[in-house]
Amino acid sequence: xxxxxxxxxxxxxxxxxxxxxxxxxxxxxxxxxxxxxxxxxxxxxxxxxxxxxxxxxxxxxxxxxxxxxxxxxxxxxxxxxxxxxxxxxxxxxxxxxxxxxxxxxxxxxxxxxxxxxxxxxxxxxxxxxxxxxxxxxxxxxxxxxxxxxxxxxxxxxxxxxxxxxxxxxxxxxxxxxxxxxxxxxxxxxxxxxxxxxxxxxxxxxxxxxxxxxxxxxxxxxxxxxxxxxxxxxxxxxxxxxxxxxxxxxxxxxxxxxxxxxxxxxxxxxxxxxxxxxxxxxxxxxxxxxxxxxxxxxxxxxxxxxxxxxxxxxxxxxxxxxxxxxxxxxxxxxxxxxxxxxxxxxxxxxxxxxxxxxxxxxxxxxxxxxxxxxxxxxxxxxxxxxxxxxxxxxxxxxxxxxxxxxxxxxxxxxxxxxxxxxxxxxxxxxxxxxxxxxxxxxxxxxxxxxxxxxxxxxxxxxxxxxxxxxxxxxxxxxxxxxxxxxxxxxxxxxxxxxxxxxxxxxxxxxxxxxxxxxxxxxxxxxxxxxxxxxxxxxxxxxxxxxxxxxxxxxxxxxxxxxxxxxxxxxxxxxxxxxxxxxxxxxxxxxxxxxxxxxxxxxxxxxxxxxxxxxxxxxxxxxxxxxxxxxxxxxxxxxxxxxxxxxxxxxxxxxxxxxxxxxx
Ligand code: WTA
Numbered sequence: 001x002x003x004x005x006x007x008x009x010x011x012x013x014x015x016x017x018x019x020x021x022x023x024x025x026x027x028x029x030x031x032x033x034x035x036x037x038x039x040x041x042x043x044x045x046x047x048x049x050x051x052x053x054x055x056x057x058x059x060x061x062x063x064x065x066x067x068x069x070x071x072x073x074x075x076x077x078x079x080x081x082x083x084x085x086x087x088x089x090x091x092x093x094x095x096x097x098x099x100x101x102x103x104x105x106x107x108x109x110x111x112x113x114x115x116x117x118x119x120x121x122x123x124x125x126x127x128x129x130x131x132x133x134x135x136x137x138x139x140x141x142x143x144x145x146x147x148x149x150x151x152x153x154x155x156x157x158x159x160x161x162x163x164x165x166x167x168x169x170x171x172x173x174x175x176x177x178x179x180x181x182x183x184x185x186x187x188x189x190x191x192x193x194x195x196x197x198x199x200x201x202x203x204x205x206x207x208x209x210x211x212x213x214x215x216x217x218x219x220x221x222x223x224x225x226x227x228x229x230x231x232x233x234x235x236x237x238x239x240x241x242x243x244x245x246x247x248x249x250x251x252x253x254x255x256x257x258x259x260x261x262x263x264x265x266x267x268x269x270x271x272x273x274x275x276x277x278x279x280x281x282x283x284x285x286x287x288x289x290x291x292x293x294x295x296x297x298x299x300x301x302x303x304x305x306x307x308x309x310x311x312x313x314x315x316x317x318x319x320x321x322x323x324x325x326x327x328x329x330x331x332x333x334x335x336x337x338x339x340x341x342x343x344x345x346x347x348x349x350x351x352x353x354x355x356x357x358x359x360x361x362x363x364x365x366x367x368x369x370x371x372x373x374x375x376x377x378x379x380x381x382x383x384x385x386x387x388x389x390x391x392x393x394x395x396x397x398x399x400x401x402x403x404x405x406x407x408x409x410x411x412x413x414x415x416x417x418x419x420x421x422x423x424x425x426x427x428x429x430x431x432x433x434x435x436x437x438x439x440x441x442x443x444x445x446x447x448x449x450x451x452x453x454x455x456x457x458x459x460x461x462x463x464x465x466x467x468x469x470x471x472x473x474x475x476x477x478x479x480x481x482x483x484x485x486x487x488x489x490x491x492x493x494x495x496x497x498x499x500x501x502x503x504x505x506x507x508x509x510x511x512x513x514x515x516x517x518x519x520x521x522x523x524x525x526x527x528x529x530x531x532x533x534x535x536x537x538x539x540x541x542x543x544x545x546x547x548x549x550x551x552x553x554x555x556x557x558x559x560x561x562x563x564x565x566x567x568x569x570x571x572x573x574x575x576x577x578x579x580x581x582x583x584x585x586x587x588x589x590x591x592x593x594x595x596x597x598x599x600x601x602x603x604x605x606x607x608x609x610x611x612x613x614x615x616x617x618x619x620x621x622x623x624x625x626x627x628x629x630x631x632x633x634x635x636x637x638x639x640x641x642x643x644x645x646x647x648x649x650x651x652x653x654x655x656x657x658x659x660x661x662x
């Protein structure tokens with residue numbers, strides 16, 4: 001671990017810090033949090049009494065039984081709202097369906113081919129109750145797990161909530177993952193049921209999801225799965241295994257609706273979501289029900305200044321944490337109208353995003369820097385063709401946003417009228433941790449500004465001592481928070497080792513949460529996140545462990561060894577470069593380059609496809625045998641290696657010059 005982060009992150013220099021964008025007065029005047037509704041005293045109060053702060057936030061949810069204690073903290077094990085019971089769907093559906101919101105749109109969905117479906121809170125509630133009944137009839141019960149492998153269609157939201165209604169822990173697997181990746185996730189969590197679709201629409205093509213599920217389950221590879229429920233989306237022909245596979249429309253037709261949700265303990269695992277780490281095996285991040293909902297509901301309302309009349313679009317897929325927290329649970333807990341789009345952002349034309357914003361009168365857009373940079377490159381004309389006056393707030397998440405992209409987003413998309421909330425968080429944190437309040441915090445392009453109230457975060461050295469202003473160090477979280485991950489599924493020790501041993505409070509020795517990110521804090525207390533300091537790369541906002549890609553490559557019969565590093569990429573943030581040594585008798589060739597790329601796509605998914613495969617006669621290693629990754633990163637970035645598809649690199653000479661590295 002070194003404090004030098006590896007990304008294309010903005011240079012968080014003092015020069016940039018001069019650019020301050022105070023909230024536009026017209027926005028601030030109507031904002032939930034603005035200088036007249038919120039005083040510095042309230043921030044101090046939250047810092048002095050975080051438990052009181054979170055307790056007040058928890059009051060915004062619907063509970064069956066109230067908690068008796070806010071927090072039980074035996075580091076790193078947290079229990080929030082001890083003794084409280086609830087069901088997530090009662091906060092997200094039932095309480096809205098009982099009011100005027102019964103007829104308010106909960107979901108407005110647009111498929112890639114262009115069809116539009118709207119589900120009101122009343123309808124969504126009914127669909128969830130019915131599908132929960134179908135799952136119950138298949139034998140699913142509180143404490144079981146179900147895998148969800150769907151395109152971004154309303155059924156994805158319905159399936160998640162139907163699981164939650166029964167106390168079934170869902171594990172959503174992004175539809176871009178391969179059969180291998182899906183199968184290992186199903187097995188890790190011993191899922192009983194897989195919910196999928198015949199296919200999804202992407203760039204005018206059909207993504208054959210059911211086929212991938214069949215492959216994952218073939219030859220008894222996932223022995224815990226008893227049934228597969230299939231949504232008919234694309235209508236192409238699929239194989240249905242008798243006794244195992246059932247159509248969604250058949251099982252729901254006969255289902256007995258679950259009108260009474262199953263109450264669960266506040267700590268009951270709402271979901272598992274796999275994320276990449278520094279080893280080849282992804283971690284099943286476990287989130288709770290009570291604390292998680294408190295975190296997402298509060299941030300949804302305050303960070304996005306959510307109002308009943310908003311149409312909120314978070315462009316993330318439900319396969320990622322952003323989709324869990326800000327497509328499903330955060331917005332629905334607040335009774336919001338959520339817009340969903342199934343397909344590719346630039347299909348059929350480069351203005352698809354803007355056309356949808358104009359047609360659906362979207363008022364809040366939350367997307368990723370990689371998308372913003374893509375649109376920026378495509379040219380302003382595609383944005384300007386559409387009336388985007390419905391937009392009032394813009395958000396960014398997933399990676400550092402470079403100031404140039406921030407400015408373009410602010411000016412060209414937001415017409416300089418919309419504040420930009422740059423939100424820092426992670427799969428593990430569950431909810432946004434650092435972000436401006438759009439009606440109160442002056443924004444600096446490239447900075448996620450400050451930690452939100454109730455949270456203790458800072459930039460420190462490895463020994464826990466505080467970094468000086470503008471000095472780069474590790475971003476840590478110094479106290480538990482309600483939406484924090486509870487453990488790695490089935491592996492408490494890995495949870496501790498990954499997050500809770502690297503940095504300690506130098507005064508007390510208490511463990512702090514290590515984010516894996518490098519950052520600086522400027523003289524105003526603003527945070528500038530630079531990027532990962534571990535072996536995780538961020539490709540187009542998707543987290544990938546370099547070890548995962550390496551494991552995929554060495555499965556190929558020609559490969560002896562592989563080392564994978566990230567290199568800066570103007571659009572994707574980072575791209576993947578693999579250095580590969582071949583087994584005796586195997587020769588580099590262009591065909592082998594393609595084979596290896598396909599190998600990675602097959603093992604992980606197409607988003608993990610290496611940009612570059614480079615051959616080496618041996619990987620550069622230290623005397624103790626560790627791969628000199630920093631050297632490889634430099635080579636991948638500067639292109640000092642030949643780059644010829646078929647020539648071998650000889651690292652011996654360069655490595656010999658730097659024997660002590662890492
Ligand atoms: C990065 C996505 C800078 C960071 C919610 C983090 C960011 C990782 C930002 C988590 C931001 C996310 N500024 N970097 N606003 N948001 N990151 O788990 O490196 O997919 O550790 O969660 O993305 O990615 P994950």
